[in-house]
Amino acid sequence: MAERVAIYRRARFNAAHRLCNENWSDEKNQEVFGLCNNPNYHGHNYTLVLKLIGEVNPETGFVINLTELKKIINDEIIERFDHKNLNLDCPEFENLNPTAENISIVIYRLLSQRLDMKKYKISIRLYETDNNFVEYPI
Numbered sequence: 001m002a003e004r005v006a007i008y009r010r011a012r013f014n015a016a017h018r019l020c021n022e023n024w025s026d027e028k029n030q031e032v033f034g035l036c037n038n039p040n041y042h043g044h045n046y047t048l049v050l051k052l053i054g055e056v057n058p059e060t061g062f063v064i065n066l067t068e069l070k071k072i073i074n075d076e077i078i079e080r081f082d083h084k085n086l087n088l089d090c091p092e093f094e095n096l097n098p099t100a101e102n103i104s105i106v107i108y109r110l111l112s113q114r115l116d117m118k119k120y121k122i123s124i125r126l127y128e129t130d131n132n133f134v135e136y137p138i
Contacts (some may be wrong), residue, residue, distance in 0.1 A: 002055035002056050002057070002058060003055065003056050004053055004054065004055055004056075005053070005054070005055075005056055005063050006051055006052070006053045007051075007052050007053075007054075007063050007064065007066070007069075008049055008050065008051055008052075009049070009050045009052070009066065009069050009070065009073060010047060010048065010049050010050075011047075011048045011050070011070075011073045011074070011077065011078060012045065012046065012047050012048070013046050013048070013077065013078050013081050013082035013083075014043060014044070014045050014046070014082060014083055015043060015044065015046060015081050015082065015083070015084050015085070015086050016041040016042060016043040016044075016084070016085045016086065016087075017036075017041060017042070017043075017044075017085065017086040017087055017093075017098040018036070018037060018038060018039065018041045018042070018087050018098075019033040019036040019037055019097055019098070019099060020033065020037055020087075020097065021097065041085055041087070044128050044129065046081075046103075046126060046127065046128060047126070047127040047133075048073070048077060048107065048124065048125070048126055048127075049124070049125040049126075049127075050069070050073065050111065050122060050123075050124060051122060051123045051124075051125070052064060052069065052115070052120050052121070052122050053120065053121040053122070054119055054120045054121070055119075063120075064120070072111065072114045072115065073111070075114075076107075076110045076111055076113075076114055077107055077110065077111070080092075080110070081103075086098040086103070092106045093106075100126055100128040100132065100133070100134045101134050101136070103126060104124045104125075104126040104134045104135070104136040105136050107124050107126065108122070108123075108124045108136050108137065111124075123135060123136065123137060123138075124136045
């Protein structure tokens, strides 16, 4: 059995969003979501850290070619979300509140469709600010 190694890839994207539950009153949305409920939206400079665990290929010495991984992240995440309004521009959030938690789940699912999940185990760490971040799955 080959050795298993965790590799990490960081990517950044900028996006706007508004946290809002359409089934609630304006007052309750403001109470729960505060400034994040701004009807004119607000933005974040997100930092995504993808952790990928797999066996080292004895021929290449790689778990995965990082150039390939960079392209997958760019195609599936950066092109889709960078400089977008998540609520208005991204069908993934048409019926899903774009909280950091939900964004991380969406990113995980998108990347899972492009990576061989029998070969790799992945997890997502998404920084919304320097102080606030989420991990999925746990």
